[in-house]
Amino acid sequence: MATIKEIAQRTGFSQATVSRLLNGDPTLSVREGTRRKIIQASEDLGYSMQTKRIVVPHKVALLDNEESEEALRDSYYTDLRSTLERNAEQQRMEMTVFHDLDDMIACSSKFDGFMAIGADRISEKDLGRLHEAMPYGVFIDVNPAPNLFDSVQPDLQQTIHDAVAACAAKGMKRVGFIGGKGCLMNFYEVDEENRCTYFRRETRRFGIQSDGLVYSDGLFTVSNGRALGERFVHDHNGVLPDAVIVASDVIAVGVLQAFNAVGVLVPRDISVISINNQTISQLTSPPLSTFSIDQNELARVATLALGDAISGKRTIRQHAYLSTSLVARDSFVPAK
8 A cells, every 4th residue: 555655755745745635634725736636646556545534626527418498397407407516516526517418528638527417318329439538427317328327316216106105095096197208228219218117017016097097208398298188188088087197397387287277176186296396396286296306415426426436446337316205285195
């Protein structure tokens, strides 16, 4: 293992400065360049720090890969980006935002790693190019290349289980689903978005009837939610199910618009459960009962994972799934 003396010789700084920095002395004041040089040398020489108090500074890129013109959908990623920037600053990460993959790859030599948000597809070829240029990266909300990069996602499988279980606890016998189409991973298109697939499995498990009650098509937008809601009401007018689980708040806003337009009262005629707990969920009529995705925790885990990968030059990919919790409002009242 390297010694303080060897690191001091490598960097040109005194042993006292090196020792105080690597042992997390809170009274030490040094330039960021000095801090970075000492820590990089300690990593290169294999020095094992005895304290976790020191935070390794890194320069990282953030790929904001979302080009939606849908205001509510865009607001989710805007909030997530702000949360990531705040967490990165706390971890002494200097973050630069990119909206174009090619631009980020062109500047890759300036960064230690990257994080990525947004649902727009990245081709397998481009993911390979990205990994070659920037091997340390974390995707948030999606998992496009599990063998190449880390990911941090909400546990939607458990979320759908909890939503269906909440319906079963109220004695509901017929439950529908409204969502959008997506892909299992960016490489492979599938007919159903994961939430829909989980829904079919969980309703079978709980003995809840859902045949003919699944509407999963189109984009995650308010307008598509309204269109799907209109089809849902038209097809089941007079025989609405007990509840409908909606894949996201953005779609749920459109569904509520469709229901309100034809006089379907929520929750009297049908209950609605959604996912995301965006600010708009408190302002709909009625306010949405929705599963909260903790963006701050997504960001915190993502920044820690990236810092760990960079510092340890980790090649084993890690994938974290974070739990969600139901925020009960008026559209669905859980059993007591």
